[in-house]
Amino acid sequence: MMATKGAVKPIRIVMGKVGLDGHDRGVKVVARALRDAGYEVIYTGLRQTPEMIVDAALQEDAQVIGLSLHSGAHMTLFPAVVEELKRRKATDIVVFGGGIIPEDDIEALKKQGVEELFTPGTPLQDIVAWLKKRFPEGGST
Amino acid sequence: MRALARAITLVERRDPAVRELQQALRDRVRPAYVVGFTGAPGTGKSTIVDGLISLLRKQERSVAVIATDPNSPFTGGAILGDRIRMQRHALDPKVFIRSMGARGHLGGLSLAAREAIRLLGAFGFDPVILETVGVGQSELEVAAVADTTVVVLTPNLGDGVQMIKAGILEIADIFVVNKSDLEGHKRVALELRGMLNLSPKAAWRPPIIATAAVRQEGIEELWAAIEAHRKHLETTGRASAQAEKRLKDETAEVVAEVARERARDALGEDSKLSQRLLQDGTPYEVADEILRNHIMNSE
Incomplete structure (x- = not known):
């Protein structure tokens, strides 16, 4: 009865930086690229705890969490976000990350539930292409 | 939550x-x-x-x-x-x-x-x-x-x-x-x-x-x-007057939303309508027809 065909179903992505790390150039560039690709990006800013990020994702009903980290604490903080999602029974929310992450760590993080990781130098289109593939039903209007 | x-x-x-x-x-x-x-x-x-x-x-x-x-x-x-x-x-x-x-x-x-x-x-x-x-x-x-x-x-x-x-x-x-x-x-x-x-x-x-x-x-x-x-x-007493006005406004918006959707559907599906629209060059007659046939007469 109510209108549906004109409805837009953009994918919502909560992005933020976990831990003590003030390097936000990268996450802002990625946020901008995702906006330009038609995603709704909710940027939560610096120095977030895993609990804060997950809480924001739940309130915002986001399908994706994008984490950025350049401090070297990714092996602790990225899995902590995944654990918090488990605790809040929200494992349907997809987690991806970016930052200075050694190759050996990437496999380990993937095993722990971070779906994809992007390192410095990754073309922005690659990130967009990954999201498009992961969420073929949504995105731009 | x-x-x-x-x-x-x-x-x-x-x-x-x-x-x-x-x-x-x-x-x-x-x-x-x-x-x-x-x-x-x-x-x-x-x-x-x-x-x-x-x-x-x-x-x-x-x-x-x-x-x-x-x-x-x-x-x-x-x-x-x-x-x-x-x-x-x-x-x-x-x-x-x-x-x-x-x-x-x-x-x-x-x-x-x-x-x-x-x-x-x-x-x-x-x-x-x-x-x-x-x-x-x-x-x-x-x-x-x-x-x-x-x-x-x-x-x-x-x-x-x-x-x-x-x-x-x-x-x-x-x-x-x-x-x-x-x-x-x-x-x-x-x-x-x-x-x-x-x-x-x-x-x-x-x-x-x-x-x-x-x-x-x-x-x-x-x-x-x-x-x-x-x-x-x-x-x-402005609060209650405002509440009433807003409910009316919202109702009108809901009606407009439904009507707009039906009109788009009709224009998309009925090629005769589009043809007439192009001939007329103005929207009013076609709009009247859509209102009559697709909005007022449907459930």
């Missing part, structure tokens, strides 16, 4: 399931008081709202925020960044913050916002704060939805002429001159007062509140002004 978040998503998507949900919640709905904030980018709206949340939480009230930002007209994407200023309340279950893209849908923000406010009220959040960047017509939509509209100004936004042409004088119930630690804030208040003195006498005269939101200064005065305006609406 996730149920509420999901429901707001449905409202935003204009999903048909919303109708049933709203019916089911009808008896639970206790309308929340809605305070709207609008102003130019960077005037400190989110920071003021953050300060208000802190104040209201000290009074043990549950508070919800709907923070809107524009979507790109080209890709539909958006960066919704108002949350950043409010993240210290992130883990408080009595604070619900939701970012909303204005989405550029024709019904505008107001229909989705109204329904989201109703949902938040049903979940016990009161007041609901609605924040919108004033960069066009969205501030008018805030005024149409909010019980009290607060317009936020700062020093260095231009001289008094900007204030007349922006049309903000009419929509504000309360003015805030934020960043009162900066030079020039007294002049802004002075010019504003001058402008307001030229307005016709009204029962409610918008007060001007000075704040320095980053230092939490002036927030209590602001809340007192909001409460005073609320009382004014209630004692003068």
Whole structure:
């Protein structure tokens, strides 16, 4: 009865930086690229705890969490976000990350539930292409 | 909490399931008081709202925020960044913050916002704060939805002429001159007062509140002004008149939404209609036919 065909179903992505790390150039560039690709990006800013990020994702009903980290604490903080999602029974929310992450760590993080990781130098289109593939039903209007 | 978040998503998507949900919640709905904030980018709206949340939480009230930002007209994407200023309340279950893209849908923000406010009220959040960047017509939509509209100004936004042409004088119930630690804030208040003195006498005269939101200064005065305006609406009977008008407006919008959709369907499916439309060169006859055949005669 109510209108549906004109409805837009953009994918919502909560992005933020976990831990003590003030390097936000990268996450802002990625946020901008995702906006330009038609995603709704909710940027939560610096120095977030895993609990804060997950809480924001739940309130915002986001399908994706994008984490950025350049401090070297990714092996602790990225899995902590995944654990918090488990605790809040929200494992349907997809987690991806970016930052200075050694190759050996990437496999380990993937095993722990971070779906994809992007390192410095990754073309922005690659990130967009990954999201498009992961969420073929949504995105731009 | 996730149920509420999901429901707001449905409202935003204009999903048909919303109708049933709203019916089911009808008896639970206790309308929340809605305070709207609008102003130019960077005037400190989110920071003021953050300060208000802190104040209201000290009074043990549950508070919800709907923070809107524009979507790109080209890709539909958006960066919704108002949350950043409010993240210290992130883990408080009595604070619900939701970012909303204005989405550029024709019904505008107001229909989705109204329904989201109703949902938040049903979940016990009161007041609901609605924040919108004033960069066009969205501030008018805030005024149409909010019980009290607060317009936020700062020093260095231009001289008094900007204030007349922006049309903000009419929509504000309360003015805030934020960043009162900066030079020039007294002049802004002075010019504003001058402008307001030229307005016709009204029962409610918008007060001007000075704040320095980053230092939490002036927030209590602001809340007192909001409460005073609320009382004014209630004692003068304007509250109930406003509620009635809004319900009518919303109903008209719902009708328009359904009609628009049917019209689009009809134009998309019926090639004869498109042909006639091109022949006529004007929309009126075809519109009449659509109204007759696709809107009035359907269930």
